[in-house]
Amino acid sequence: MRMRRFRHRPVIVLGVIVSVAILALAACSGGSGDRDKLVLALDWFPNADHAGIYVAQAQGFFEDEGLDIELQIPGNPENPPKFVAAGQVDVAISYEPDVILAKAQGLPITAVGSIVPVPLNSIQVLKSSGITGPADLAGKTIGFPGIPANLAYLEAIWKHVGVDGSTVKMVDVGFDLSPALRGERVDATIGAYWNVEAVLAELEGFPVDVFHLEDFGVPLYDELVFIVSEDSVRDKGDLITRFLRAVARGHQYAIDHPEEAVDAVLAANPTERRDLIEGGVRLLVPIWAAAETFGQMDEARWAKFVDFLYDNDLIDNRPDLDKLLTNEFISE
Amino acid sequence: MVESDIETGQAHHQYKVLVRGVTKSFVEQAREVHALHDVNLHAMDAELVTVIGPSGCGKSTLFNIISGVESPGEGRVYINQVEATNTVGHVGYMPQKDLLLPWRSVLDNAILGMEVAGMKRASARERALPMLAEFGLEGFEHSYPHALSGGMRQRAAFLRTVLFQKDILLLDEPFGALDALTRATMQEWLLSVWEKLGTTIIFVTHDVDEAVLLSDRIYVMTARPGHVKLEIPIHLPRPRRYVMVTSPEFLDYKRTLLEALQEESARALGMTA
Amino acid sequence: MSSLKKSLVLRRSSSELSEPNRWSMLASSANRYALSVLLALGVVIIWQAVTFFFSIQRWLLPSPWEVLGALFSGRGLLARHTWVTAEEALIGFAVAVAIGFGVAVLISNWRVAERALYPYVIASQAIPIIAIAPVLVVWFGFGLLPKVIVIVLITFFPVTINTVDGLRNVDPEMMTLMRSLGASRWQVFRMVQLPSALPLFFSGVKIAAAVSVIGAILGEWVGASEGLGYLITRSSAQFLTARVFAVIFVLSAMGILLFYAVSYIERLATPWARRDGVRYQPNSSGRSR
Numbered sequence: 001m002r003m004r005r006f007r008h009r010p011v012i013v014l015g016v017i018v019s020v021a022i023l024a025l026a027a028c029s030g031g032s033g034d035r036d037k038l039v040l041a042l043d044w045f046p047n048a049d050h051a052g053i054y055v056a057q058a059q060g061f062f063e064d065e066g067l068d069i070e071l072q073i074p075g076n077p078e079n080p081p082k083f084v085a086a087g088q089v090d091v092a093i094s095y096e097p098d099v100i101l102a103k104a105q106g107l108p109i110t111a112v113g114s115i116v117p118v119p120l121n122s123i124q125v126l127k128s129s130g131i132t133g134p135a136d137l138a139g140k141t142i143g144f145p146g147i148p149a150n151l152a153y154l155e156a157i158w159k160h161v162g163v164d165g166s167t168v169k170m171v172d173v174g175f176d177l178s179p180a181l182r183g184e185r186v187d188a189t190i191g192a193y194w195n196v197e198a199v200l201a202e203l204e205g206f207p208v209d210v211f212h213l214e215d216f217g218v219p220l221y222d223e224l225v226f227i228v229s230e231d232s233v234r235d236k237g238d239l240i241t242r243f244l245r246a247v248a249r250g251h252q253y254a255i256d257h258p259e260e261a262v263d264a265v266l267a268a269n270p271t272e273r274r275d276l277i278e279g280g281v282r283l284l285v286p287i288w289a290a291a292e293t294f295g296q297m298d299e300a301r302w303a304k305f306v307d308f309l310y311d312n313d314l315i316d317n318r319p320d321l322d323k324l325l326t327n328e329f330i331s332e
Numbered sequence: 333m334v335e336s337d338i339e340t341g342q343a344h345h346q347y348k349v350l351v352r353g354v355t356k357s358f359v360e361q362a363r364e365v366h367a368l369h370d371v372n373l374h375a376m377d378a379e380l381v382t383v384i385g386p387s388g389c390g391k392s393t394l395f396n397i398i399s400g401v402e403s404p405g406e407g408r409v410y411i412n413q414v415e416a417t418n419t420v421g422h423v424g425y426m427p428q429k430d431l432l433l434p435w436r437s438v439l440d441n442a443i444l445g446m447e448v449a450g451m452k453r454a455s456a457r458e459r460a461l462p463m464l465a466e467f468g469l470e471g472f473e474h475s476y477p478h479a480l481s482g483g484m485r486q487r488a489a490f491l492r493t494v495l496f497q498k499d500i501l502l503l504d505e506p507f508g509a510l511d512a513l514t515r516a517t518m519q520e521w522l523l524s525v526w527e528k529l530g531t532t533i534i535f536v537t538h539d540v541d542e543a544v545l546l547s548d549r550i551y552v553m554t555a556r557p558g559h560v561k562l563e564i565p566i567h568l569p570r571p572r573r574y575v576m577v578t579s580p581e582f583l584d585y586k587r588t589l590l591e592a593l594q595e596e597s598a599r600a601l602g603m604t605a
Numbered sequence: 606m607s608s609l610k611k612s613l614v615l616r617r618s619s620s621e622l623s624e625p626n627r628w629s630m631l632a633s634s635a636n637r638y639a640l641s642v643l644l645a646l647g648v649v650i651i652w653q654a655v656t657f658f659f660s661i662q663r664w665l666l667p668s669p670w671e672v673l674g675a676l677f678s679g680r681g682l683l684a685r686h687t688w689v690t691a692e693e694a695l696i697g698f699a700v701a702v703a704i705g706f707g708v709a710v711l712i713s714n715w716r717v718a719e720r721a722l723y724p725y726v727i728a729s730q731a732i733p734i735i736a737i738a739p740v741l742v743v744w745f746g747f748g749l750l751p752k753v754i755v756i757v758l759i760t761f762f763p764v765t766i767n768t769v770d771g772l773r774n775v776d777p778e779m780m781t782l783m784r785s786l787g788a789s790r791w792q793v794f795r796m797v798q799l800p801s802a803l804p805l806f807f808s809g810v811k812i813a814a815a816v817s818v819i820g821a822i823l824g825e826w827v828g829a830s831e832g833l834g835y836l837i838t839r840s841s842a843q844f845l846t847a848r849v850f851a852v853i854f855v856l857s858a859m860g861i862l863l864f865y866a867v868s869y870i871e872r873l874a875t876p877w878a879r880r881d882g883v884r885y886q887p888n889s890s891g892r893s894r
Contacts, residue, residue, distance in 0.1 A: 041747075045839060072747040073835075075827035076739055088746040178844070182664070204664065204844050270682055271839040399785040421787035431779050435800040435877045444796070448786045476877040496786060 035068040036239060041080045041092040042073050046269040047196050048280025049116055049224055050093075051261040052288070056250025058264040065242035071268075078147070084109050084229050090236070091228050091243060096221040097149045097314075100306055103324050104315035108230040111325040113244050113295030114222040115251075118287060120193040121153070121223065123211040124177075124201070129187060131209070134216050135161040143173035143186035150190045152312040153218045160217030182206050193223075199279035221305045222297060225325075233326065240329040248294040248331070255289050258282065295330045347413065348500055348532040349375040349398065349423075354407030355557075356393055367393045369557035371407070375500070375532050382535045382543040384589065385553030386597045391536040392428065394558065395502050398534070399425040411500065421449075424496040428504045430489035432477035438488050439464070439473040445496030460495055466525065467491045483514040490522070500532045507542065516574045519545055523572055540593065541577055544568070544585045552592045555600035562592050667847035675847035676854060682836065687855055689832040690821045693749060694859070697756025697824075698817035702810055704757060705764025709806075712765070713772035714794070730762050734823055742828035752824030759820045760813040767809030771802025804878060807871040814863040818856055 042050055053071075056062055062069045072089060074080055080092035081102040091112075094102075099111050123142075125131040131140070134157050144150045151170065158165040173180040177189040178197050182204070192198070194210040201208040214220050226247075228240055254261035258281050265277050288294070302325055309315045356368040367390040375381045383391055396402035398409055400420040408415055411422045424445070432441045442464075443456035464470050467487045477485055486506055493501055506522075507515045519542060526533055537543050543550050544566055552562040566585060568576060576582050649669045655661065656668035663671065676683065708726060711718035734755055741751040775798055783793045825834030833852050840848040872878075 045842065071830065073828070073830040075742065075825075075829065075838075079739060079743060079828070082743045083746075086743050088743065175842075178842075179664075182844075200843065271836055273843050273845070276843060396781065401781050401784045420785055423785075425782065425785040427778050427782055429776070429778055431776065431782050433779075433797065433800070435803075435875065445786050447796070448783070448788045448792055478877070 035063065035066050036242075037068045037070065038062075038091065038239065038243060039070045039072060039089040040243075041083050041089040042071060043080055043093040043095065043224060044077050045073055046071075046265060046272060048265070048277050048284055049120070049193075049195070051254045051258075051265055051277070051281050051284070052115065052247055052251035054250075054264040054268050055253045055257075055261045056246045058260075058267065059250070059253060061246040061249045061253075062243075065246045067239075067242055067246060069243075081107055081109050081227060084227050087229065090232065091226055091240070093224055094227050095223060096225055096302065096305060097309065099225060099227055100302075100309055100319060100324065101149070101315060103319040104309075104317055109227045110230055110233050110323060111222075111225040111227050111297065112233070112240055112329050113226045113247075113327070114297050115224040115226065115247075115295075116284065116287065117222045117291060117297070119213050119218070119221055119223050120195055121150070121191060121213055122194040122198070123157075123188055123190050123213070124181060124192050124194070124198055124208045125188045125211075126181060126184070127207045127209055131188065133161070134158075134211055135163060137168060137188055138163045139167045140187035141169045141171055141185075143171050143177055143180040143189045143191075145175050145177060145191040146172040147191060149309070149314060152309065152314050153213050154190060155312060156218050156308070157213070157216040181208065195280045195283040196276070199283070200273075200276050203273075203275050203279065219304050219308045220301055222302075225297070226295075230323065237329060241331060244295055244329050245331050251288050251294050254281065255285055258285055293330060293332060296327055297325050299325065299327075346376055347374045347410065348377050348379070349373075349534065350410040350413075351394070351398065352408050352410070354394070354397055354404045354409070356390070356397065356402075356405050366557040368397075368404075369559045371553075371558060371560055373551050373560055373563075375534050378530045378532060379548045380526060380533045380535060380546055382537060382547040382550045383553060384537055384540065384543045384550055384593070385558060386555050386593060386600050387538060388556050388600070389553040389596075390556060390558030391553065392504055395425065395427075395504050395534075395536060399423050399502055401425075422498060423500040423502055424493040424498040425502045426489055426493040426504060426506055428506075428508060430477075430485045432485055432488055432492075434477055437474045437476060438469055438480065441477065441488055442469075442491045442495055444492055449496075456495075460491070463491060463495070466528075468521070481514075482510050483518055486510065486518060487521075490525075494525075494529065494531075498531075501534070503533060503535045505536055505538070507539075508537075515542075520572075520574055522546070523570075527571065540586055540589045543589065544582055545572055545574065545577060550589065552589065552596075555596045561596065564588065664844040664846045667850060671847040672850040672854065675845070675851040679848055679851060683833075683851065683855055686831055686833050686836045686852075687859070690818070690825070690834065690856075691859060693752045693824060693832065694756065694817045694821040694863070696749065697753040697820055698760060698813060698863070700753055701757040701760040701813055701817065702764055705761035705809065705813070706768055706806065708761070709765045709768030709772060710794075713769045713798075714790075726762065726765055729758055732758060734759060738823060738827040747828055747830070751828065752821060755824040755827075756817050756820030759823070760817050763812040763816070764806070764809040767805045767812075768802055771805030772798045774805070775801050800875075803871075803875050807867065807875070811864055811867050811871075814867045815860045818860045818863065822856065 040053070042053075046054070057069060057071075072083075074083065077095075078098070080089075080094045081098060083089045084092045085102075085107040093115065094111075096111070096114075099109065102109060123134060123137075131137065142154070154168070154170075155165060157163075158168075171180075171186055173186065173189075177192040178200060180186045181189050181192075182201070189197075194212065198208050198210050226244070228236070232240065262274065262277050262281055265281075266272060266274055299321060303321055306315075306318050306321070306324075310318055351371055351373045354368055354371040357364055357366045359365070371394060373381070373383070383394065385391060393402065397404045397417075398411075400409075400416060400418055400422065403418045407417075409417045416422050432438075433444070436444070439457055439460055440453075442460045443451075443453070446456040446459070447453060461473065464473055467490065469484060469488055469491065472480065472484065477488065480488065486509075490503075490506065493503070507518050510518060523546060535543075535546060547566050550564045550566060551560050552564070553559065554561045564585065568579075568581060568585075653669050656666055667675070708722060712722055712726070713719075737758075738751070738755050741754055745751045745754070779797055780793065783797055788796070821832065822834035822837070825832040826838060829835045833856055837849055837852050840846070840852065
């Protein structure tokens with residue numbers, strides 16, 4: 001009677017497939033404990049920039065503040081402001097220029113603290129190329145990640161060093177800046193960080209020279225900042241304050257124990273290279289240590305950068321500074 | 333002749349199947365096709381009637397109308413003295429192709445009609461199982477159709493038709509696809525089964541030998557539009573055996589039929605030329 | 606006629622395989638795989654030779670030996686991320702099959718559904734996933750949902766199209782026969798349409814199985830913190846090219862596994878199409894005349 005059993009098989013198989021599908025959909029839910037849950041979107045894949053956050057996580061600083069942090073990684077660095085605006089996350093890390101651009105577009109977001117208060121973006125060239133400064137880039141090819149702010153930085157730099165910008169060829173290489181440089185498809189890149197890609201290049205055996213944007217006419221800005229929605233600024237001040245306090249502790253801990261900071265990043269992200277994180281943290285520690293109060297943003301400096309973006313036609317209106325950033329959640 | 337029978341009312345109540353004035357046209361590729369024109373025929377209880385005619389005389393359309401799946405443009409169909417135009421489920425219909433379902437075993441193909449009628453699968457199987465031997469399918473009840481020979485497939489399809497448990501069977505060229513030898517065996521076998529079943533059979537063929545060998549009466553159809561041209565009762569003794577095909581009486585019938593058919597074929601060709 | 610008879614006889618004999626014959630069949634199927642194994646071996650040897658003799662930089666093209674090394678040393682990492690991607694792919698695949706099948710049933714049975722749905726089924730294939738995926742992440746967050754949606758978008762189509770064809774590709778004379786038996790629409794669907802559509806349904810499902818892995822990777826590219834797609838992105842950014850290839854190897858294995866799993870289910874679900882490897886074709890039931 002084997003045959004008899006077979007006869008119903010088609011229907012059974014289909015039934016199983018359908019019910020698995022339904023169960024799968026139903027399983028898409030979860031819960032958390034009694035602490036306040038807070039979802040944080042990073043700006044980019046986990047790297048040395050996030051050491052303070054991972055330390056705070058590993059050392060239980062968030063727990064001490066009664067917070068349960070869930071980290072999310074965006075596939076695209078342009079997304080975090082949208083995540084915050086859409087309410088998908090509570091806090092996100094973004095870049096001052098991007099925050100201003102998003103704000104000028106009307107996204108209801110506000111910066112509430114900086115993580116890295118200087119530009120990390122830089123121009124990088126192969127050491128072997130013989131290029132000694134931006135002035136040598138006339139007639140060369142530059143790879144960039146398709147983000148227009150980079151073009152504005154270059155305009156300012158060309159003005160500063162006296163290069164005819166029209167002789168420079170720009171190539172959108174997406175986020176594959178390092179491979180483009182290493183494979184010599186471009187002579188220089190802009191958009192790569194001096195504490196990430198430059199370190200990686202050194203480790204991989206194609207050392208690069210770094211030209212910092214702020215040294216060649218681009219106004220200073222905060223590379224990495226925390227952003228929240230305007231609603232959160234109004235309603236969740238306490239949560240944000242506790243969050244920033246825990247993060248500040250994390251950064252102090254990282255300054256004091258850089259090796260443990262590296263361990264914390266790697267423990268959470270086994271996909272990452274230890275040597276790369278180590279190099280990046282080593283470069284950041286002095287910057288973090290130099291800050292008087294972690295997270296504090298300089299309103300006048302932000303105003304100047306808004307002007308810079310406005311003058312370079314990257315924004316068509318100057319966002320209200322009061323709604324653009326606030327230091328009110330930073331504990332002294 | 334048929335008309336007169338009806339008009340006199342003679343034995344009207346005995347007709348198992350009565351087709352009256354059926355006319356059918358349909359549109360095919362934006363062209364009107366006149367398939368049947370005023371077809372009148374009947375079959376009596378336990379009678380084996382054959383409909384023969386040139387290709388395209390609308391025999392299959394006629395069957396679809398009798399079985400109720402197609403509606404006639406004009407005319408009516410009576411089954412067991414009751415009007416059954418456009419109603420399905422009164423007759424067992426065996427189409428030209430065996431149409432066995434490849435995913436069902438022989439046994440489960442045979443019970444298709446009973447299952448559709450709402451019988452439980454298990455009891456349907458129980459009823460079908462003892463009939464397999466009669467149909468030469470014993471030992472193959474769990475085989476899939478693709479494992480069967482052509483003759484076996486036809487017998488399985490016939491069993492399915494019989495098991496629909498109607499006392500009227502419409503068989504549409506059931507042996508058309510078989511080779512001559514298998515065919516002869518199947519014809520004798522059909523006759524033996526029919527004699528036991530005692531059902532009414534209307535049989536479509538374009539094979540003259542087959543028609544004469546099997547039938548009590550033969551209707552000869554004209555080429556399109558199909559119309560009954562001739563009705564011939566066959567008075568050969570039963571039980572019939574294949575060897576009869578060489579007897580003088582048989583040959584007489586055959587000659588008459590061939591002449592009538594040839595005329596129609598010629599007409600059909602002339603029309604298309 | 607005689608060739609038909611012969612083929613019937615042949616089918617019969619092969620359907621009554623004795624035990625030793627089964628073994629020889631197994632051996633012959635092993636031979637079939639031997640060919641693709643040989644091909645892979647040849648490619649690996651040439652690959653190794655090219656990287657060795659032309660001294661290609663490792664970050665551009667690692668040697669097969671290095672990929673093997675990355676497979677071994679990264680096995681823990683690979684296993685963890687494989688599990689994540691497998692879960693996404695399986696759930697997305699299952700949902701796609703369910704939706705694909707449901708839509709196919711609607712389209713093939715109701716003209717209204719066909720008119721309403723068919724254009725969108727086609728249009729769904731014109732959606733550039735690269736463009737819509739980031740939006741999905743913004744809408745639905747980082748969980749399973751956006752990945753499942755991406756997978757469903759790219760995999761339900763072959764299931765739907767094939768199943769619609771299968772459900773429609775029923776011999777019209779079979780439909781006439783069912784009607785003459787007085788069968789209801791549901792009976793016709795259950796007894797004739799559904800089983801006759803199964804072979805085509807399964808070819809659609811097999812395509813979906815292979816593609817669902819790609820869907821999971823695409824979904825992970827736009828927003829994930831784990832999974833093989835994430836692992837590729839991270840490994841590539843850190844010039845760990847051997848690991849990228851290791852992940853690709855795992856992905857291929859996953860696709861192959863899924864495909865054969867579906868084939869196995871298909872063989873269980875369509876036992877009539879098995880026996881002798883002769884595939885059932887909807888139109889072959891009545892032999893040509």
